[in-house]
Amino acid sequence: MTGYILxxxxxxxxxxxxxxxxVFIFIRFxxxxxxxxxxxxxxxxxIDQYARAMGLDQPLWQQYTSYIAGLFRGEFGYSIHTGRPVEALFFDRLPYTLHLGLTALSIALILGISLGAVAAINxxxxxDRFVMGFSVFAFAMPNFLFGLCLILIGALVFQVFLAGAGAYVxxxxxxxxxxxxxxxxRFARSSLLETINAPFMxxxxxxxxxxxxxxILHAAPNAAIPLVTLVGLSLGSLIAGSVVTEQVFAWPGWGSFLSARLRRGTLPPCSFWFWPWPSRW
Incomplete structure (x- = not known):
């Protein structure tokens, strides 16, 4: 077991x-x-002053070793715009992104598994056809388009603005x-149907x-095994989708912060946004 973990x-x-x-090589070239x-x-x-401040006047191998050594020490550099450490900017926005991501995962798990179970029973x-049609719609609908539709419906029909500062999560x-x-x-339906038709059931x-x-006691625990793997695979898509969703709803998370930088043109196209430069800069 120790060898496997190692x-x-x-x-x-x-x-x-x-x-x-x-990433280092592609950015440098x-x-x-x-x-x-x-x-x-x-x-x-x-320009030469910028290069000296960020250590770009050093040989490439020395830049690489300094970069890797900084990563191992937990030093991710300083922002080229604010001068603040990267980890400080990251942790300032991280609670909002975690709040949004965990809430989205909880909603997806509760509603998705419940709908899949209802479809399997019926x-x-x-x-059953309605739930499967909704699952196809939910999987195919772009999140930015769905978010814009929610904002428009809330503003035009209910006179409630669902985005911006103070928006509900x-x-x-x-x-x-x-x-x-x-x-x-979809996975809950197929897994539950397979379990219901099993010999022990x-x-x-x-x-x-x-x-x-x-x-509840026999089918659900066995049907949940494939869903555990799907939860792990869904985390990546939730993290990637948060960039667009936070921008649509102006949610003050890490994705909204990154999107704002890109939109304002302050993120240099040929360099790191956060550079491992010394603090004296």
């Missing part, structure tokens, strides 16, 4: 090292970061978790066990 840790560390190395940060009419002396009926969370909700509904029915007891 091999997994080593493999994860190598994957992370290769990833950050590729995509252009001159100092020239991108400096004003368009800046003289060469100013297999072949109109309710329910509506952006519902938008973010819509696709995951459709996936959970027929044996329990033959012994006279009530239907709801069979469903």
């Amino acid at each position: 091999s997994r840790v080593i493999r994860a560390a190598l994957t992370l090292l290769i990833t950050v190395s590729l 995509s252009g001159d970061p100092a020239a991108a940060l400096a004003p368009p009419d800046a003289p060469q002396e100013v 297999r072949g009926r109109m309710l 329910l509506f952006p969370a519902l938008t973010l978790g819509l696709a995951a909700m459709g996936s959970f509904a 027929r044996a329990a029915e033959a012994r006279g066990v009530p239907f709801m007891r069979r469903l």
Whole structure:
């Protein structure tokens, strides 16, 4: 067991090292970061000053070793716009993103599994077709379009603005978790149908066990096994989708912060937004 865990840790560390190395190489060869940060009419002396401040005048291998050493020490550099440490900016916005993501995951799990169970119990009926149609709609609907529709309906029909400062988390969370909700509904239905038709369920029915007891105590725990894997796979899509959702609803999370930088054109196209430069800058 120890060897298995150690091999997994080593493999994860190598994957992370290769990833950050590729990012470092691609960023360095995509252009001159100092020239991108400096004003368009800046003289060469100013560009050289930027390069010296960020350590870009050093050899490439020395920049790489300094970058990797900083990552291992937990030093992720300073913002090229505010001068604040990256971790401070990150943790300022992280609670909002976690609040949104966990709420979206909870909504997707509760509603998705419930709808999937209802569809499985009513297999072949109109309710089953309606739930499966809704799951396809939820999976195919772009979250930004659904969010804009919610905002327009709230503003035009109910005279309530669902975005901006002080907005309630329910509506952006519902938008973010819509696709995951459709996936959970489909997987819950198929997994529950497979479990209901299993031999041990027929044996329990033959012994006279009530239907709801069979469903809750026997079918549900076995049907939940594939859903655990799906939850882990859905976390990545929720994190990626939060960038768009937070921008649509002006939610003050990390995704909204990144989108604002990109929209204002303050994120240099050829350099890191956060650079591992010294604090004296």
